[in-house]
Amino acid sequence: MNDWSDIRTAVAKLCGDFPGDYWRAKDKADEYPVEFVQALTREGWLSALIPEEFGGSGLPLSAACAILEEIHASGGNGAAAHAQMYVMGTLLRHGSAEQKAQYLPAVARGELRLQAFGVTEPTSGSDTLSLRTTATRDGDNYLINGQKIWTSRARHSDLMVLLARTTPKDQVTKRTEGLSVFLVDMRDCPGLSIQPIATMMNHGTTAVFFDNVRVPAANRIGEEGQGFRYILSGMNAERILIAAECLGDARFFLDRATAYAKERHVFGRPIGQNQGIQFPLAQAHARLHAAKLVVADACRRYETGEVAGAEANMAKMLAAEASWQAGEAAMQTLGGFAFAAEYDIERKFRETRLYQVAPVSTNLILAYVAEHILGLPKSY
Numbered sequence: 001m002n003d004w005s006d007i008r009t010a011v012a013k014l015c016g017d018f019p020g021d022y023w024r025a026k027d028k029a030d031e032y033p034v035e036f037v038q039a040l041t042r043e044g045w046l047s048a049l050i051p052e053e054f055g056g057s058g059l060p061l062s063a064a065c066a067i068l069e070e071i072h073a074s075g076g077n078g079a080a081a082h083a084q085m086y087v088m089g090t091l092l093r094h095g096s097a098e099q100k101a102q103y104l105p106a107v108a109r110g111e112l113r114l115q116a117f118g119v120t121e122p123t124s125g126s127d128t129l130s131l132r133t134t135a136t137r138d139g140d141n142y143l144i145n146g147q148k149i150w151t152s153r154a155r156h157s158d159l160m161v162l163l164a165r166t167t168p169k170d171q172v173t174k175r176t177e178g179l180s181v182f183l184v185d186m187r188d189c190p191g192l193s194i195q196p197i198a199t200m201m202n203h204g205t206t207a208v209f210f211d212n213v214r215v216p217a218a219n220r221i222g223e224e225g226q227g228f229r230y231i232l233s234g235m236n237a238e239r240i241l242i243a244a245e246c247l248g249d250a251r252f253f254l255d256r257a258t259a260y261a262k263e264r265h266v267f268g269r270p271i272g273q274n275q276g277i278q279f280p281l282a283q284a285h286a287r288l289h290a291a292k293l294v295v296a297d298a299c300r301r302y303e304t305g306e307v308a309g310a311e312a313n314m315a316k317m318l319a320a321e322a323s324w325q326a327g328e329a330a331m332q333t334l335g336g337f338a339f340a341a342e343y344d345i346e347r348k349f350r351e352t353r354l355y356q357v358a359p360v361s362t363n364l365i366l367a368y369v370a371e372h373i374l375g376l377p378k379s380y
């Protein structure tokens with residue numbers, strides 16, 4: 001499989017312009033890394049997956065994984081912009097020719113930001129099929145009412161891919177039907193309000209409220225009632241891309257911790273000479289290596305069109321665990337200095353913890369594997 005070494009080198013070079021103190025300052029001020037996202041956009045990295053006919057580079061998923069992994073390995077955070085890579089897939093796979101022609105080239109040129117993905121709601125959480133936001137047909141429009149939560153980057157996006165209920169839950173024949181996907185233009189959107197949520201890391205996440213928001217019916221993606229299927233079809237790419245970010249985080253922790261373990265002398269010798277320091281790092285390396293192979297396998301299956309649901313989910317779970325364990329080993333290796341912001345370990349430690357919860361929580365992955373791979377009874 002192509003390792004995309006040219007892409008890795010170029011992305012690492014770009015990230016060199018955004019060192020630790022850039023990310024620390026953004027973290028401290030809880031500010032969106034707008035300069036970094038603009039640089040990524042300018043160099044075309046965010047449109048890597050958009051087909052060439054729409055102005056993107058038409059690269060496969062493994063190339064996008066390489067981009068995100070390098071951002072994270074450098075100490076940066078792709079969460080500021082990663083959704084643009086997978087959210088556009090819903091439009092690409094299920095949108096009409098007119099919708100694709102209208103939006104994708106502008107996204108590829110960096111004129112339109114497609115960064116927001118409104119699925120999760122406060123009352124339904126992981127149980128997406130119980131979401132309550134409604135879209136009611138009103139002539140040539142739909143009226144949207146309800147609330148989303150954890151809609152990341154909503155304040156830094158022009159468009160949002162929104163999942164809303166178009167048929168009441170008790171009136172659908174199949175429980176997976178009755179939801180529809182809309183492309184909401186948030187730039188001039190009466191009735192839409194966005195509230196930032198303060199979180200343990202700098203993530204630009206929000207709660208979004210819809211009060212009779214009018215969305216043209218022409219902005220519905222695909223058939224009415226089939227939206228859950230469309231969102232699901234994009235989730236494998238999302239899982240794999242996030243897994244790649246976790247691999248990058250794990251590399252960051254290991255690079256920093258091993259360098260520190262060689263330099264830091266206590267009791268007259270480098271701390272890295274102690275097996276108590278070596279072994280957690282060696283174990284983290286082994287786990288990173290294993291996760292890398294699982295992510296590559298999921299990526300290969302995705303690219304060749306094989307069913308990749310279980311592999312994508314397992315890749316995300318194992319990579320998120322690998323990055324957390326590498327972070328834990330780095331925290332212990334740096335000792336007191338791990339807690340000092342200037343070493344960037346505590347920031348990355350906070351950032352990488354998210355991936356055991358979002359975009360899908362580990363328990364839900366285990367429940368999926370138990371049911372779909374092991375044939376155990378459905379537990380939820």
Ligand SMILES: Cc1cc2nc3c(=O)[nH]c(=O)nc-3n(C[C@H](O)[C@H](O)[C@H](O)COP(=O)(O)OP(=O)(O)OC[C@H]3O[C@@H](n4cnc5c(N)ncnc54)[C@H](O)[C@@H]3O)c2cc1C
Pocket residue numbers: 116117118119120124125126127149150151152153199203205354357358359360361362363364367379380
């Ligand atoms: C910083 C951040 C950014 C996010 N960005 C976005 C975004 O841009 N767009 C978006 O739509 N969503 C986003 N999310 C939402 C994210 O996908 C959800 O938080 C996640 O899916 C879990 O849902 P929940 O938080 O409601 O947890 P819940 O569903 O309430 O679950 C809580 C806990 O219970 C466990 N649990 C629940 N049901 C079961 C069960 N049947 N069996 C075993 N365990 C169970 C879960 O695994 C979890 O550990 C974001 C979340 C965060 C924190």
